[in-house]
Amino acid sequence: MLDVDISLRRGSFQLQTAFAAPVGITAVFGPSGSGKTTLIDAIAGLIRPDAGRIDLRDTRLFDSAKTINISTQNRQIGYVFQDSRLFPHMSVRKNLLYSTKFGRVPSLDFDHIVDLLGLAAFLDRRPKGLSGGEKQRVAIGRALLSAPKLLLLDEPLSALDRNRRDSILPYIEKMRDDLNLPILYVSHDVSEITRLADMLVLINDGVCLAQGRTEDLMSDPALLPYFGLHQGGSVLIAKIVRHHIDGLTELATDAGSLFVPRIDAVIGTFQRLQIKASDIILSNKPMLGTSALNNLQGVIEDIHMGDGPGVAVAVRCNDIRLIARLTKRSLSSLGFSVGSQCYATFKSTAITATGRAGRR
Numbered sequence: 001m002l003d004v005d006i007s008l009r010r011g012s013f014q015l016q017t018a019f020a021a022p023v024g025i026t027a028v029f030g031p032s033g034s035g036k037t038t039l040i041d042a043i044a045g046l047i048r049p050d051a052g053r054i055d056l057r058d059t060r061l062f063d064s065a066k067t068i069n070i071s072t073q074n075r076q077i078g079y080v081f082q083d084s085r086l087f088p089h090m091s092v093r094k095n096l097l098y099s100t101k102f103g104r105v106p107s108l109d110f111d112h113i114v115d116l117l118g119l120a121a122f123l124d125r126r127p128k129g130l131s132g133g134e135k136q137r138v139a140i141g142r143a144l145l146s147a148p149k150l151l152l153l154d155e156p157l158s159a160l161d162r163n164r165r166d167s168i169l170p171y172i173e174k175m176r177d178d179l180n181l182p183i184l185y186v187s188h189d190v191s192e193i194t195r196l197a198d199m200l201v202l203i204n205d206g207v208c209l210a211q212g213r214t215e216d217l218m219s220d221p222a223l224l225p226y227f228g229l230h231q232g233g234s235v236l237i238a239k240i241v242r243h244h245i246d247g248l249t250e251l252a253t254d255a256g257s258l259f260v261p262r263i264d265a266v267i268g269t270f271q272r273l274q275i276k277a278s279d280i281i282l283s284n285k286p287m288l289g290t291s292a293l294n295n296l297q298g299v300i301e302d303i304h305m306g307d308g309p310g311v312a313v314a315v316r317c318n319d320i321r322l323i324a325r326l327t328k329r330s331l332s333s334l335g336f337s338v339g340s341q342c343y344a345t346f347k348s349t350a351i352t353a354t355g356r357a358g359r360r
């Protein structure tokens with residue numbers, strides 16, 4: 001567990017942030033200039049906070065009150081930058097084993113990491129011949145083999161095109177699920193965080209606006225503007241029940257069955273899904289005679305009025321909270337308020353299967 005409560009000033013920028021990150025991926029999400037890199041640089045010991053404390057497991061890394069400030073090299077933190085920063089004159093194998101030069105004994109087995117990140121084919125090559133995605137996998141492997149107690153990833157995929165990004169995401173998922181490590185993953189890409197993050201820390205203007213489980217923050221109507229009116233939407237976990245012969249996959253959720261275009265996943269496994277807020281239609285009676293395959297019954301739990309004509313509404317369907325975006329006009333004509341019964345309807349194509357579900 002990482003526990004941070006720090007403040008610092010850089011020029012006119014003020015960072016004042018407190019949050020905790022358990023084992024698994026915690027995404028640090030926020031717009032450009034909100035202070036994400038400044039925050040993880042401070043955790044890594046590259047910038048000294050003006051005040052506060054940083055704890056990693058049972059070690060205090062920084063404490064302004066007790067003048068504790070453990071040096072970067074002694075913090076046992078792996079850091080992966082946007083550009084991989086591999087040593088060009090060394091083979092991939094030597095890059096991976098770099099930290100052993102300083103007497104660090106990897107807590108993770110070399111072969112395990114090579115296998116986890118799919119690095120076996122290019123161990124004896126130099127970084128120059130590798131693709132951007134392969135270089136980032138090596139950089140992640142090097143960080144993992146430095147015996148870290150925490151891994152910091154600063155937008156590790158931002159320099160990659162969409163295809164390369166998609167090819168590396170399964171490795172990051174595997175790392176999240178197989179290793180017992182807190183991972184801070186800086187991103188401003190909603191699709192990445194919905195796929196990868198167990199927990200979210202939402203930063204805006206140097207301040208932590210919210211922190212918690214990805215499912216909870218992504219379905220909070222007040223936070224929808226931060227994720228983007230078109231990209232925001234609830235994240236949920238569902239079990240693969242059946243692949244039907246007409247090409248649909250049936251999923252089980254606590255709120256009922258859902259149908260999506262076929263997902264290539266094994267029956268009985270769990271998938272993460274996202275349903276965008278703008279893709280859900282709410283009605284006050286069951287919607288009959290529509291082509292949309294998914295209908296869930298729920299109760300309106302929260303309403304957040306936007307500045308324009310729109311409103312974000314959270315609908316509780318048993319364990320699941322969906323978020324829907326509608327107009328204020330519809331809200332009032334349907335007579336919706338907190339506590340109203342409603343029905344959420346959406347097409348099978350409105351559900352995006354973003355990746356396999358991690359530890360729960």
Ligand SMILES: Nc1ncnc2c1ncn2[C@@H]1O[C@H](COP(=O)(O)OP(=O)(O)OP(=O)(O)O)[C@@H](O)[C@H]1O
Nearest residue numbers: 010011012013031032033034035036037038039188
């Ligand atoms: N050395 C510095 N001196 C003064 N201001 C700085 C310094 N470094 C960063 N800042 C300012 O701190 C703020 C936060 O920067 P930071 O790089 O942490 O944001 P970010 O959220 O990581 O942005 P991005 O997503 O674009 O990488 C910005 O306004 C930036 O201009």
